[in-house]
Amino acid sequence: MSSSFPLPTRRRPRTLALELVDSLGDRIRDGRIVPGDKLPTEAAIMEEFGVSRTVVREAISKLQASGLVETRHGIGTFVVGLGDGAAFRIAPEQIATLHDVIAVLELRIGLETEAAALAAARRTERNLAEMRSALDAFAAALAEGRDAVGPDFQFHQEVARATQNPHFAELMSTLGAMIIPRARLGAAEGVSEAQRSYLLRANAEHENIFDAISNRDSDAARAAMRTHLANSRERRRRAAVLSADQAGK
Structure with a gap:
C-alpha cells in the first residue's frame, strides 16, 4: 500500500476522521x-496515519455509511464497492472508447479550471x-519507466482539495482515477517512447x-x-481521427 503524509495530530478528531475517510x-x-480486499488492521492504520483508535473507528463508520x-465481526473490514450506487460516478464501461474519454475531458475542463483558480486564491502551505x-x-515514475496514473490523479485531487471547498474534492474522489485517460487506453506493459x-x-x-497556484495567480492557474x-x-x-482514417482504408 502506498505511503502518505501523516495526518496532523493537533487537529480535532472529527477533522482527522474526515481526512482519513478521504485518504x-x-x-x-x-x-x-479493490472490492474484496481487506483493509489494514486498526493498529496498522493508526501507525500509518498517526491517529488514535477513536479516529480510525469513526472513519471506518463513515466508510460503511x-x-x-463492511465490517465482518471477528474477521475484519472489507471493501464491498465504490460507494452509494445512487451517487454520480463514471463507470469503467463509460470510458471504453476515445469518444468517451473526450467527453470526460470536456467535463473536467469545466470543473477543474475553476478549481485551479480557487486553489490559487485559497491554498495553504x-x-x-x-x-x-x-x-x-x-x-519518479517516469524516471523508472513506469506509468504515472496514480500520481497524476493525486495531483488533480490535491488541486481540488486546495479550493477549501469540500464539494470539489468529493466530486473528484467520486470520479476516481478512471478519469485519467491512459487509465483506460494504451495500458500496455511499460511505457513506450x-x-x-x-x-x-x-x-x-x-x-x-x-x-500559478503557488504564486496565488488565479487567472494564470485557470489558464494553465x-x-x-x-x-x-x-x-x-x-487519435480518434487517425483511428477512423485507418479503419476506412
Missing part, C-alpha cells in the same frame, strides 16, 4: 484497494506540499499549474489548467 476512499476509488466497506509530493512521484514524450509534456503542464486539459483533449481527438 482511504481515494485508495478504493482509484483501485489501490457510504457503502464503501500544506496543500502545496501535497501537490509537490504528487509531482515528485510523477517524475510516445507515451513517455506525452507524460513529459503532461508533467511540464502540471508544473505550470503548480507555479485549461491548457493542460485542452491539450489532452486535442491529442485524443487527433
Whole structure:
C-alpha cells in the first residue's frame, strides 16, 4: 500500500476522521484497494496515519455509511464497492472508447479550471506540499519507466482539495482515477517512447499549474489548467481521427 503524509495530530478528531475517510476512499476509488480486499488492521492504520483508535473507528463508520466497506465481526473490514450506487460516478464501461474519454475531458475542463483558480486564491502551505509530493512521484515514475496514473490523479485531487471547498474534492474522489485517460487506453506493459514524450509534456503542464497556484495567480492557474486539459483533449481527438482514417482504408 502506498505511503502518505501523516495526518496532523493537533487537529480535532472529527477533522482527522474526515481526512482519513478521504485518504482511504481515494485508495478504493482509484483501485489501490479493490472490492474484496481487506483493509489494514486498526493498529496498522493508526501507525500509518498517526491517529488514535477513536479516529480510525469513526472513519471506518463513515466508510460503511457510504457503502464503501463492511465490517465482518471477528474477521475484519472489507471493501464491498465504490460507494452509494445512487451517487454520480463514471463507470469503467463509460470510458471504453476515445469518444468517451473526450467527453470526460470536456467535463473536467469545466470543473477543474475553476478549481485551479480557487486553489490559487485559497491554498495553504500544506496543500502545496501535497501537490509537490504528487509531482515528485510523477517524475519518479517516469524516471523508472513506469506509468504515472496514480500520481497524476493525486495531483488533480490535491488541486481540488486546495479550493477549501469540500464539494470539489468529493466530486473528484467520486470520479476516481478512471478519469485519467491512459487509465483506460494504451495500458500496455511499460511505457513506450510516445507515451513517455506525452507524460513529459503532461508533467511540464502540471508544473505550470503548480507555479500559478503557488504564486496565488488565479487567472494564470485557470489558464494553465485549461491548457493542460485542452491539450489532452486535442491529442485524443487527433487519435480518434487517425483511428477512423485507418479503419476506412
